[in-house]
Amino acid sequence: MKVVTIIGARPQFIKSGAVSRSFIxxxxxxxxxxxxxxxVHTGQHYDSNMSDVFFEQMNIPKxxxxxxxxxxxxxxxxxxxxxxxEKVLLIEKPDWVMVYGDTNSTLAGxxxxxxxxxxxxxIEAGLRSFNMRMPEEVNRILTDRVSSVLFCPTDSAIxxxxxxxxxxxxxxxxxxxxxxxxxxLMFSAFAKxxxxxxxxxxxxxxxxxxxNTDDPERLxxxxxxxxxISQETPVVLPLHPRTKSFIEKYDIQLGxxxxxxxxxxxxxxxxxxxxxxxxxxxxxxxxxxAYFFKKYCLTLRDETEWVELIDNGFNKLVGADFETIMxxxxxxxxxxxxxxxxxxxxxxxSKKIIEGLLKHK
Ligand code: UDP
Numbered sequence: 001m002k003v004v005t006i007i008g009a010r011p012q013f014i015k016s017g018a019v020s021r022s023f024i025x026x027x028x029x030x031x032x033x034x035x036x037x038x039x040v041h042t043g044q045h046y047d048s049n050m051s052d053v054f055f056e057q058m059n060i061p062k063x064x065x066x067x068x069x070x071x072x073x074x075x076x077x078x079x080x081x082x083x084x085x086e087k088v089l090l091i092e093k094p095d096w097v098m099v100y101g102d103t104n105s106t107l108a109g110x111x112x113x114x115x116x117x118x119x120x121x122x123i124e125a126g127l128r129s130f131n132m133r134m135p136e137e138v139n140r141i142l143t144d145r146v147s148s149v150l151f152c153p154t155d156s157a158i159x160x161x162x163x164x165x166x167x168x169x170x171x172x173x174x175x176x177x178x179x180x181x182x183x184x185l186m187f188s189a190f191a192k193x194x195x196x197x198x199x200x201x202x203x204x205x206x207x208x209x210x211x212n213t214d215d216p217e218r219l220x221x222x223x224x225x226x227x228x229i230s231q232e233t234p235v236v237l238p239l240h241p242r243t244k245s246f247i248e249k250y251d252i253q254l255g256x257x258x259x260x261x262x263x264x265x266x267x268x269x270x271x272x273x274x275x276x277x278x279x280x281x282x283x284x285x286x287x288x289x290a291y292f293f294k295k296y297c298l299t300l301r302d303e304t305e306w307v308e309l310i311d312n313g314f315n316k317l318v319g320a321d322f323e324t325i326m327x328x329x330x331x332x333x334x335x336x337x338x339x340x341x342x343x344x345x346x347x348x349x350s351k352k353i354i355e356g357l358l359k360h361k
Contacts, residue, residue: 001033002037002093005039006042008044009105011100014266018179020039021186026354038064050241053265054265054266058183081112082108082112085112094118096361097112097121098353101123102137102143104139106122107142110146110147120148121147125140126160131303134210149173150173151176154306156307178349184293203233203278204272204278204279204286204295205237207240208243209300219320227254227258230255233278236261273289278295278332288306290315291344298329298332299317303317304317
């Protein structure tokens with residue numbers, strides 16, 4: 001069996017790191033029925049600290065194809081990726097195309113596979129924010145619809161698909177758990193402090209969603225809150241390149257106790273997650289990782305796809321309003337939810353993907 005994996009953005013490298021490792025383990029125990037994985041890197045994220053570092057740290061096999069498509073608007077980026085991925089698929093003739101999450105690389109891979117009638121597996125399927133202004137929401141809805149098998153991380157993802165009528169479609173739905181849980185279990189023991197000096201008892205923050213960075217009011221409010229919070233508790237912020245350029249564009253001042261550092265690798269991120277006292281983020285992945293590492297999380301968005309975190313009191317949506325963020329921050333110290341719940345599976349999500357691909361081939 002041959003699988004072409006399409007990846008291009010940081011969270012996809014991390015997720016595929018777990019799944020590629022499971023392919024390698026499967027092949028070691030099943031040498032006669034081995035699965036060959038051909039990795040295509042679209043180039044959406046290309047800085048070494050947004051891309052190479054994950055291949056090195058997670059031992060992800062070297063991509064067979066580097067498309068180097070980046071720095072373009074949504075249309076040009078998705079269109080060029082579609083064109084180039086189609087060429088790869090015509091050469092490779094795989095049994096499966098596998099795509100992750102909700103980026104332009106995901107959608108381009110999905111369209112290329114479906115137009116060539118190649119079976120498509122979508123990892124992290126069924127998630128919805130119900131906000132059609134998010135490019136990610138459009139990408140995930142369209143990708144789900146042209147998939148052959150949908151690997152869903154949560155019950156809410158399954159229920160979203162049911163509500164959209166997927167039970168009447170010829171698309172297999174598998175609840176496999178969360179591959180990010182697999183990655184955190186696989187790599188937790190390798191957690192390593194970043195090169196920069198990290199203060200003790202700090203809050204870990206990331207900000208990069210377009211709805212926050214591209215809106216000057218929201219970004220200014222968020223940084224006003226981070227500056228204010230950092231006067232009480234140091235804040236560590238590995239800064240996404242996109243956010244960095246908007247901070248400069250909007251001339252946002254950064255307080256001295258707000259430690260902005262370059263984006264870090266995955267093992268450094270695991271160190272920060274293990275050692276922080278609270279997470280404040282607009283990242284999808286980090287909301288879950290906060291939960292994996294038993295840290296309360298404030299989410300700088302108006303909605304989330306990870307609703308079970310909200311429903312069970314592990315996470316609170318605070319949007320980008322200064323007063324709301326500050327009120328939730330003051331309240332965060334008194335939150336002690338029961339982290340023993342099993343929301344995202346037990347680290348077997350990647351193995352279940354392989355089982356699913358074999359079952360539905
Ligand atoms: N991450 C990382 N280094 C950083 C910031 C984030 O390794 O400097 C990891 C983080 O731990 C998580 C993933 O990147 O596993 C989340 O990616 P991102 O926030 O870019 O995307 P999203 O999850 O929102 O799609």
